[in-house]
Amino acid sequence: MELLLKNGTVLDYASNTNEKLDVLIKDGKISKIDKHIEKDVDKVLNCEGLYIMPGMIDMHCHLREPGFEYKETIETGSKSAVKGGFTTICPMPNTNPTPDNPEVLKQIIEKGKKVELCNILPFASVTKGEKGEELVNFKECLDAGAIAFSDDGMPIENARMVREAMIETNKLGSFVSEHCEEKSVSAGAINAGKIAEKLGVEGVFPEAEEIMASRDIVIAETNNLHTHICHISTKTSVEMIRDAKKRGVNITCETCPHYYFFTEDEVEISKANAKMNPPLRTEKDRQAIIEGLRTGTIDAIITDHAPHSEEEKNRELSKAPNGIIGFETALPATITALISKNLISYLDMVRLMSYNPAKLLKLTNKGELKEGFDADITVFDPNVEYIYSKEDIVSKSKNTPFIGKKLKGQVVYTIVGGDIKFER
Secondary structure (H helix, E strand, C coil): CEEEEEEEEEEECCCCEEEEEEEEEECCEEEEEECCCCCCCCEEEECCCCEEEECEEEEEECCCCCCCCCCCCHHHHHHHHHHCCEEEEEECCCCCCCCCCHHHHHHHHHHHHHHCCCEECCCECCEHHHCCCCECCHHHHHHHCCCCECCCCCCCCCHHHHHHHHHHHHHCCCCEEECCCCHHHCCCCEECCHHHHHHCCCEECCHHHHHHHHHHHHHHHHHCCCEEECCCCCHHHHHHHHHHHHCCCCEEEEECHHHHHCCCCHHHHHHHHHCCCCCCCCHHHHHHHHHHHHHCCCCEECCCECCCCHHHHCCCCCCCCCCCCCCCCHHHHHHHHHHCCCCCCHHHHHHHHHHHHHHHCCCCCCCCCCCCCECCEEEEEEEEEEECCHHHCCCCCCCCCCCCCEEEEEEEEEEECCEEEEEC
16 A cells, blocks of 8 residues: 655654655555655645654553453553554553563553554563562563563562662663652652642652652662653652763653643642642642753653543542543643743654654664654644543543643644554
8 A cells, every 4th residue: 555645744853854745655664755756646645734753652651451441441542542643652561460471461462453553562560460579571571572661650669679670671672661659758649739738638749759760860870771760740850860861871761741731730620630640740840841851851751641430530639540641632732832832842742752762662663754664654733723622532531631721733644554543
């Protein structure tokens, strides 16, 4: 099959391309990128007024299957992902059973292939059952298709075990992605501060993230290892990682759109639909996250897509589960909060949502618009403005503070392996 994208603005960070070009796709690969390609093909997409970027890669999300299909399934999550422009997603291992062995990993991968919407590359857990007691067989999990390792929302408290896991995964060319949370100071519903006090709920101290992040920086630096820090949210975390990188520490990190779009004030409006872990922070923290994205301290934007049922999120704040959905709002939230305010460029967005994730995950044929690379492509309208509504959501769950917010930018086509998987 041959597909031709005509008259769109091609955005490619690797080649510093930001110009009007045509893109020819053949047999699932990018065949040619040039001005005014004229060829008889199976289908032509007129991309006048649209931007064409390498398919977005979400290296941290939750699909809930197996075990919690009432929240989301691999199929419904994949539909949500392609609607949001994601061509590759990496589900975290907090399912039941846990993907801590080849059998469960293969089941997830096979189900993803059967659904056939986006590439699904699952994380395996670091410890068996995410219990922090016994390390998994890293080689067996990698051989079965694990993209990397994380215990996700279950922080590994044993520093010796984390050290050993970093050493073993690095030897195999992989890494550990760490949810940083020191449990002794993390009990609480939302960020410790004015809103927690006003609502009369216990607050999560920012040190919960920062203490654990500093521990992992020390382990990585002392042993010359690569480690990756999940969804950072505080000014101190940004500064610690920035300083570590300046010293040559092999550390990478990620953040989410909600940390640069919202502050803790949103909890008063959206209640538990603005409750996540780590929690929304202060304006000072939000500004630091933006600066980290601008300067390269933060390597990737991820969604942390975390579906929950309406019944669960309708509980009182202290008892409602953490997490919000994010596939369908990541791109417009980034355009609205960052690009439209000249805080980052469109090429920065490509770096953070396509190029860097591909490099971190060693996906050698993704993350760039280049002849011979996989035809995983996101096409979006940068100018359309709208109020995001609950009716827009295709995820099985609807837990998001973006409902009712004015957003700019919208995905028009999502192409995976040369096939159109979403069309607005």
